[in-house]
Amino acid sequence: MAPCQTPVPPAPVMPLISFIITYYDEPLPLLAECVRSVLRVRAMMTGRGMSEGAFEIIVVDDGSMVSPEDALRQMDRGIRYIRQENQGLSAARNAGLALARGEYVQFVDADDALLPRAYCSLCPRSALDADIILFRFTTRVPQTPPAASGEKDTRCPGKAATAVPKPMESGTEYLLRHNMRASACCYLFRRSRLGKLRFATGLTHEDELFTPLLLLRMHSTRDIPAAAYYYRQRTHSITHxxxxxxxxxxxxxxxxxxxxxxxxxxxxxxxxxxxxxxxxxxxxxxxxxxxxxxxxxxxxxxxxxxxxxxxxxxxxxxxxxxxxxxxxxxxxxxxxxxxxxxxxxxxxxxxxxxxxx
Structure with missing residues (x-):
């Protein structure tokens, strides 16, 4: 399968955040829920004075049986969509990084979602004074729809989005003093600090390798104890x-x-x-x-x-x-x-x- 990318005219200004959504054969309703959560973040932030161009949405389709491109176009024609042969999550994220133009990068798995109100507490310009923003995930979302097929209803409440940020420290200091969360989806990080670091292909648990090396590259961290990411527990995942x-x-x-x-x-x-x-x-x-x-x-x-x-x-x-x-x-x-x-x-x-x- 030859890689194909839907042409979208580049924005004249560097986006503030590139949201990289990786997708492989998840049910389309879950992908739609994920994308809409990012669109809600964008809508809330534009309502606070930011332009729509400050947010870039990239969907990397890792060789799904059925392309979701038409469904994505119906949700928002500005979504950047790339389809490649199935190579695994690491390669899909790396492909997204190759396309990303944002000052910051946020990974989102297609069967998960952002929690818009909590997430918006992370990304005002006044809060983006660090190389990396650390936040929490939750497996419970208030008033969520009934569990989809294959989803385990073993959820627990997350912390409030209004939690006070902790003092800043370097990524090295953070690793020395705290137990890090491995998931790369729990970090909003400055793209320029990434350098040549990419996800290793051919591994399960690739985040366990990527995330500590990412933190070592960050000169400043902002740890915000807000549950801004919904992690959906599904029985077919590698951890189950x-x-x-x-x-x-x-x-x-x-x-x-x-x-x-x-x-x-x-x-x-x-x-x-x-x-x-x-x-x-x-x-x-x-x-x-x-x-x-x-x-x-x-x-x-x-x-x-x-x-x-x-x-x-x-x-x-x-x-x-x-x-x-x-x-x-x-x-x-x-x-x-x-x-x-x-x-x-x-x-x-x-x-x-x-x-x-």
Whole structure:
């Protein structure tokens, strides 16, 4: 399939924000809901004195069976639409970045949506004084339509949009002091700071690799504790896959990402190295939890843990990043066979809570 792009005359002024929506075979009503949420943000901000040209909407179709172009044209003829062969989420986002002209970039997955009132609290000119704006997501939206097919109704309320911003710090300082959210959709960032950084293709959990490297490039962050993004939990997503092959791929990719970040940290100055190493330690803890949660074969589980030890990622440093990390770091220091027994018991209990909760 040859890439094709709907020609749209370029705006004479650089847009303030490029919204990059990535789409692949999601139900058209979900894409429409997503696009309309961005259009509502634009309408609210133009009502506050900004021009429509301040907002650029790019939809990257990653080789869907049926093109949504006609539906997009009916919603807004200014939407920039590109269709390419199926290459995965990373390649689709990279294609959007190649088209983007905005001062800032916002990623949106086609089955999610922005929460317009909360999002508008992030993007007045007076608030865009940082290289990157950090905000929250929620899985619960007040007065949402009934759950679509494949959607799990396990939502929880988000924080109010009127929350007070926290003091600014650099991206490196943020990584040193806070537990970052991996999803690239929870960040509105200055495009010029991106440099040559792009999403790695061929990986699941690509955000785990991209986002910490993105934060390291940011000279200033603005953390606004507002739930401005609706994340729709769907059973077909990569985080809800259940076959043995899919579980193994998830674990292999998480290990690959941990290695890549550790190798990147080894090349950095001391402060940046410490910040990224902190994230590597957290990811190692996440990986261990997922090994015990997803790997059913004891021999393969032992092999994965031995690999961590052989690459000097074990023992985990005793830190209080999260209660779970702290507990794992202590349990894994116990003599054999206690670590394996306790980790299996803990992850089994968590699975039961997730199933019955």
């Amino acid at each position: 896959t259940h076959t043995s092959q899919q579980r193994s791929r998830r674990l292999d990719d998480l290990m690959d990402i941990t290695r890549r970040l550790r190798n990147a940290a080894s090349t950095l100055p001391p402060l940046e190295k410490a910040a990224l190493t902190r994230r590597v330690e957290q990811l190692t803890g996440d990986y261990i939890y997922n090994v015990y949660r997803l790997e059913c074969d004891p021999a393969r589980r032992s092999h994965r843990m031995a690999t961590l030890a052989g690459e000097h990622l074990l023992p985990l440093p005793v830190r209080t990043y999260t209660p779970g990390y702290w507990l794992y770091s202590l349990m894994l220091r116990l003599p054999h066979p206690w670590p394996d027994c306790l980790m299996r018991l803990l992850t089994h209990k968590t699975r039961l809570e997730n199933t019955t909760g």
